[in-house]
Every structure is written in C-alpha cells, then in structure tokens.
Amino acid sequence: MKLTEAEWQIMNALWQKHPATAREVMDRLPAGVNWAYTTIKTLLTRLVEKKAVTEAKHANTSVYEPLVSQQKARLNAFRSLLDQAFDGAIGPLVHFLAEEKQFTAKEKKELARILESEAEDKGE
C-alpha cells in the first residue's frame, strides 16, 4: 500500500480525527494546500479504491474512515525509504544520521535515549 504525496495529505487529515467527511478533511489540510473540494473527493475515491479508506453514506453525504493505520503506513514508508535509499538496512541509515549535521545533538540524543531504553526492555 503505497501512498502518493497528495494521498498522504489526505490521510494525515483523516487520521487526525475520523470518521470525517470530505469537507472536514478539506478544512484540516495544512494551510498552503488549497485544493478544490472535488480534488479532495477524487483523492478520497482513489484511496477507497486502494482500500486505504472506507466510505459510508449518511444521508447523501459520504463519511470516510481510514482502513490503514498511521503506524502501518509509516512503517511502509519507512521501509521503502530504507530499501530505496539506504540499502535496505538500518546500518547505513544510522551512519547517515550520525554524519548529518542537519539534526541537532539534542534530537540525536533524544532518539538515542528512546531507542536505548527500548532495547533494554527487550533485553538484547
């Protein structure tokens, strides 16, 4: 289940609170994304076809609900990135993050801390 960029916008809005109507989704899109209402509808329809979302009618209005969890979608996206850009392994990503000045020491420390504690929990 690969989402396109535009579809991510929709899903992000939908995950925020659902079920939701197309108009609600529209209102929750980030400022700067000024799509026509029908654009949202088109995207939602495509997402329904893709089985990423369900559609239910209430009176004459469709109400949408995510079928794919945010966690799952994130995992897919993360894996794809790993496969595509980091040889499919966490090692190279780690390396990259370590090299990367773009992230603050604080961010890195936080990441490290959480991962560390997680690792402890599971015991090696």
Add this chain to the structure above:
Amino acid sequence: MKLTEAEWQIMNALWQKHPATAREVMDRLPAGVNWAYTTIKTLLTRLVEKKAVTEAKHANTSVYEPLVSQQKARLNAFRSLLDQAFDGAIGPLVHFLAEEKQFTAKEKKELARILESEAEDKGE
C-alpha cells in the same frame, strides 16, 4: 532534486563506482532488476536533464558521473519522508521507531550507540 524509484536504482549503481558507462551501471543493478539497456539509457538521460548526473563522451561512448552526492540525496529523501509521514519532525519518528517491533533490539542499540556518541562529540 527528487529522484523517482527507478532513478534511485540507477543512482545507487552509479554511486557504487564512477564514472561509469551505461553498461556498467546495468551490470551493477541488483539482481531482479532486468531492464533493457535502452531503459537504462533513458533513465540516465533523464538524470542528466535533471542535473543529477553529468555525461561525458569518450570516443562514442558516454560516461556518467553523479553530480548529486549520495549523502545529499539521502538527506532529501529523509527530509521528504519526515515531512510527509512524520509531521516534519524527528520526534514522531523517534516515537514510531520506539513502538516498532520490526526492528531488532540489536538494531536499535546500534542506532542508539552511534547517535549517542555523536551527540557526546558535539556536546549537547
């Protein structure tokens, strides 16, 4: 500079060793990617247009060289993922990784260790 999936394959092969000819790139594509020679050429041409790669002629054969470093491309991809799927912040990614059972404790520990040491180096 956004690379498409197919383009990543080419770039990955090119970063491995360069300059390289189209045929060399072809030979280095992962098993399972069995594209026609002309497909590779098309992709390389598009990458040249995008200025992600340079092309130089040696006799009648083109030799290609990446113009965009792997590090840079990775950063772009990583940032895109962050923006698209993780609210543009490292925090949610951290959370996600922590939740995610998909990664072994070992991987997490490694990630943690490297990030930790990096953070130390820079001092907070």
Add this chain to the structure above:
DNA sequence: AAGATTCTACTACATCCGTAGAAGGCGCCA
C-alpha cells in the same frame, strides 16, 4: 573490408498523479 556487436539519439506508449470542471440531485430558507 564485411559482418557482428555495441552505442547513441529519437520516438512511443500505457499508466499514474495532481488537479479540477461540469452537470445533476437534495435539502433548507424566504
């Protein structure tokens, strides 16, 4: 030097993606 091999440039084409307009249906308000 002729045939085989390999390149290159160009063209092609189906599908996907972003983005939306048009036209018709339904409920609400004056």
Add this chain to the structure above:
DNA sequence: TGGCGCCTTCTACGGATGTAGTAGAATCTT
C-alpha cells in the same frame, strides 16, 4: 416553490514515470 448552497459522480487533461523498440553510426573481429 424557487433559489442557494452543498453533495455526488463522471470526465478530463497535461505532465511524470516505467519501460522499451527502432534505426542508424561507430567499432571490433576475423
């Protein structure tokens, strides 16, 4: 009851992407 406004479904369309064929030029091979 005639609009007004919102909803729906269908259709569209240009540009990006994946994937490759063709034809002619250059080069190697014997």
